[in-house]
Amino acid sequence: MTNVLWLQGGACSGNTMSFLNAEEPSAVDLVTDFGLNVLWHPSLGVELGENVTAILEKCVSGEIQLDVFVFEGSVIQAPNGTGNWNRFAGKPMMEWVRALSDVSGFVVAIGDCATYGGIPAVPPNPSESTGMQFLKKDAGGFLGPDFRAKAGLPVINIPGCPAHPDWITQIIVALATGRGGDLSLDEYQRPATFFTSFTQTGCTRNMHFAYKVSTTEFGQRKGCLFYDLGCRGPFTRSPCNRILWNRVSSKTRAGMPCIGCTEPEFPHHDLAVGTVFATPTTLGLPNEVPVGMSKRSYLQVVAAGKGAAPQWAKDDMFVV
Ligand code: SF4
Structure with missing residues (x-):
């Protein structure tokens, strides 16, 4: 039996919704096939009020062994570092986060807000939000760079806005089946x-x-979304086109550019300016070229490719 506790901070519940859509394995499979005991979850927990507080306190005191602590959403520290904007079960959520992280075997941050701060942590960041162990690309976050859970690992970050259901459930299965120590983190x-x-x-x-x-x-069934619509597929580490969404699709397959939501700098642009779906260029050259390419090699590749483009590459992929 693996005891799992899931709490939410500054969150939209998107990762919970994603988790509930999981199929391989599903959330139910985690309980029936992999021995998961969900101590409490904001959408699945049946306890209310003081009973929730009692569960959290028993975890902190060690009366209940906490194996996996999952946190969704940013850690809200406002106002003035008190955390009072996000109180839960009698105290600022950030106090529960620290106390529960200290006693848990593994700590898992789900979604871009919990991992790196996400949209809530974009300046001016009135909620004083941060990620569990990072603020954007800077190590530290709420728990500090040296934090290690009891099993010896730092916070396991599963980013995404939201994270894919399989990424969540497969990591939880790895932890529940004693393979957490084998996890390799970047x-x-x-x-x-x-x-x-x-x-x-x-x-x-x-x-x-x-x-x-x-x-x-958007939605065009021809062409690549990089050159005009700002697709971040060449810069973003994620398996969105290997482990498909709902088993059938991905943003780019549907004609929507990747917005880089698994990277710490997400949302990448000043949302107020509205340049999300554009490729910033200087003298016709993208300001960022695909990871691993120099600007010179990029120019050589696209010049050769453009000259060699066959007619089919310019046509609709799916003629009906
Ligand atoms: S991931 Fe984006 S940039 Fe890369 S081929 Fe697909 S649409 Fe083009």
């Missing part, structure tokens, strides 16, 4: 098994990228 503490390849890996528009044929409108 520099932003993401499980390498999901966050080594790029969103571009497996994208159906890769040939269009190579031939520099551009998509110019």
Whole structure:
């Protein structure tokens, strides 16, 4: 039996919704097949009021062994570092976060807000939000750079806005089946098994990228979304085109650019300015070129690709 507790801070519940959509394994499978005991969850927990407080206090005191503490949403520290804007079960949520993290075998941050601060932590950040162990790319966050859960790992970060259901459930299964120690984490503490390849890996528009044929409108079934619509697929580590959403699709397959939500700098743009769906350029050259390419090699590749583009690359992929 693995005791799991899931709490929410500055969150929209998107990751909970994603988790409840899981299929392989589903949230129910976690309980029936993998011995998960959900002590409490904001949408699944049946206890209310003082009973919730009692569960949390028993975890902190050690009366209940807490194996996995899952946190969704940013850690809200406002106003003035008191955390009083986000009180839960009798005290600021951030106090529960610290106390529960200190006694848990593993700590898992789900979604971009919990991992890196997400949209709530964008300046001027009135809620004084931060991620569990990062604020954007800076290590530290709420728990500090040296934090280690009882099993020896730092916070396991599963970013995304939201995280894919399979990323969540498969990591929880790994922890529940005693394989947590085998997890390899990257520099932003993401499980390498999901966050080594790029969103571009497996994208159906890769040939269009190579031939520099551009998509110019959302939903268009031809072209690549990089050149005009700001697709961040070449910069974003995620398996969105390998582990498909609802088993059938992804943003880029549906004609919507990747917005880079698994990277610490998300949302990447000043949302008030509204440049999310554009590719900033200087003298016709994108300000950012795909990871691993120099600007010079990028220019050589697109010049050669554009000249070689066959007619089919310019046509609709799915003629009906
Ligand atoms: S830039 Fe985006 S749309 Fe184009 S191939 Fe890469 S992931 Fe696909």
